[in-house]
Amino acid sequence: MPGEMASVAPIMSVERFLQAANIRDLDAMARLFGTVEGPIIETGGTIGCGFKKVGSWFGISDRCQTLQEVEIRMDMIAEIIRHEDYTIVSESTVAGRTGPSSRIGVNMRVNGRDITDVPFVVVRTGEGRWLVEEIGLARITGGRGGR
Numbered sequence: 001m002p003g004e005m006a007s008v009a010p011i012m013s014v015e016r017f018l019q020a021a022n023i024r025d026l027d028a029m030a031r032l033f034g035t036v037e038g039p040i041i042e043t044g045g046t047i048g049c050g051f052k053k054v055g056s057w058f059g060i061s062d063r064c065q066t067l068q069e070v071e072i073r074m075d076m077i078a079e080i081i082r083h084e085d086y087t088i089v090s091e092s093t094v095a096g097r098t099g100p101s102s103r104i105g106v107n108m109r110v111n112g113r114d115i116t117d118v119p120f121v122v123v124r125t126g127e128g129r130w131l132v133e134e135i136g137l138a139r140i141t142g143g144r145g146g147r
């Protein structure tokens with residue numbers, strides 16, 4: 001079935017991200033986390049970041065993140081999702097998206113607790129790479145720590 005082959009790459013990206021988080025490989029995590037525009041670690045060149053900075057003043061884009069900000073963000077995510085075990089339990093398309101995206105549901109054992117259906121939203125870049133764009137961290141934290 002054609003749909004089965006399409007789901008392999010999004011699931012692999014989630015699995016690689018989870019493995020990188022467990023060994024605190026922040027660089028690998030940052031290469032697997034991003035948007036349709038690309039991985040978060042590829043913050044863009046000086047000119048691209050300059051346009052983003054100006055765009056952020058008008059609310060039409062986000063500014064580029066520094067490598068230090070990316071590393072801190074990945075470290076916080078790794079701290080939350082460090083797990084003893086996980087199982088991929090579901091995969092579905094995400095409604096309302098203009099490009100290819102999948103919601104991967106993951107059952108996880110974190111700090112001895114079983115947490116069901118942690119959502120990972122994975123998007124495909126223009127280059128055909130699949131990146132983790134969102135993680136339902138509130139499922140693990142129980143909503144602690146704000147939004």
